[in-house]
Amino acid sequence: MPAADASPSRYDVRPPDNAPAVAQHRDPLSGHATAPPRPITPGPIAVLPEAHALFVTAVQRAGGEVAPLSADTRGLLWLSAGRADELDQILTDYPSIEWVQLPWAGVDAFRDVLRAHADGPVFTSAKGAYAEPVAEHALALAHATLREFAPKARAARWAQQRTGRSLYGLAVTIVGAGGIAAELLRLLAPWRCEVTVVRRSADPLPGATRTVPVAELDAVLPTTDVLILAAASTEGTRHLMDARRLALLPHNAVLVNIARGPLVDTDALTEALASGNLLGAGLDVTDPEPLPDDHPLFAEPRCLITSHSADTAEMTAPLLAGRVDENVRGFLAGTGLVGIVDPRAGY
Known part of the structure; x- marks a missing residue:
């Protein structure tokens, strides 16, 4: 054996x-x-x-x-x-x-x-x-990035102005339609969000405001406030969020990845955050994983990394x-x- x-x-x-x-x-x-x-x-x-x-x-x-x-x-x-x-x-x-x-x-x-x-x-x-603990973690990362917890904590001093966005009423896009997405829809209900689910087909996911096929992702991104990645890692989803698609997101949007690191082009995300083209990113998974200790994302004020701990x-x-x-x-x-x-x- x-x-x-x-x-x-x-x-x-x-x-x-x-x-x-x-x-x-x-x-x-x-x-x-x-x-x-x-x-x-x-x-x-x-x-x-x-x-x-x-x-x-x-x-x-x-x-x-x-x-x-x-x-x-x-x-x-x-x-x-x-x-x-x-x-x-x-x-x-x-x-x-x-x-x-x-x-x-x-x-x-x-x-x-x-x-x-x-x-x-x-x-x-x-x-x-594992849908419940992972969806809970995704929601926590969404709140933390919108409220800018990472840069505020790193500053270690009293901020000169109040910043941050509220989740109430925002446009949330979830890529993936499995158990995590279904649980997120339930958890997001109190915040009165408009939730778009992106999946392989346009078959409606109960609880979503709308469901669209992945071919329509580009059309959805420009009006997305919170992008949550909850899809499987396959050859077809590798670098789903590349430099081109990251640029489609509004500058005050946040990205949350609790799925698999390869869904995001790490270099492109690093550049988007460094240039201020995103409000923030909450990453429980990365590519590579683990990230090297000296990777710039660890020092990026707009990035919150939780080291694959969404489900302990x-x-x-x-x-x-x-x-x-x-x-x-x-x-x-x-x-x-x-x-x-x-x-x-x-x-």
Whole structure:
């Protein structure tokens, strides 16, 4: 079992000792299982690279059998957001595996694995499960950047004039229409914002003022006060916000990224902030990640960076355990799975 003996990675899912037994947040996709694209044979489940008790218990509570990798293995709970090469080798060596549960909402770290095994096991992720804590963080960053918390805190002295914008009644654009966007719509309701959701299609997202396809993003940006990026990281969304699109935003607009760093051209954003073409940026994710310690964004007064902490281990561990519990039940009973990934689309 190569993965079980490998040294741990900083991307491994490690629930803290004080992780609550009951989730503080709810999983909005719970109870919304869908049929897998092909039949799955139930059987023993391996928990790797490290079999943490919280997740082993979740499998067993749902009636699953946790067992070492073998020719009988039918399910795999992969508890690392990295180590993709090890996962690829396991799936090659154990073609009996028919279902793989990945740990995070975003699966971009496994892009090559998904493509290589697109016709193999059914993959599920935690997409949607972490919507509440991440949406909460996005809203906090929106408030902080609009109110100019970063430059005021860095000044470390009494400001000569009062500055900042209120969120009430502003035009908010959310790129992405998944669980985070849905939760943001609920959270933004008290601020009476006009919210535009940008997604692959124009199918309306309940709660949005309007929903437009990504082809209309350029038309939306000039009237956007708050731009929140909540889309998957794919080849098609890489540098979605490049220098040209950043220039379409009003100078008093703010950008919030709680999705993935590559959605934004980091050099272009650095220049836009330095030249005063944006009021501010709140970044929980960056490209590269982590940013080098001497990167100019750390010194940029208009930029607030929170080091990928929108969902901490204390928040996500019980949510992932709940998703595992639900999917093991569906895996064993053949009633469907939550968070099925399209391996070719990458989300």
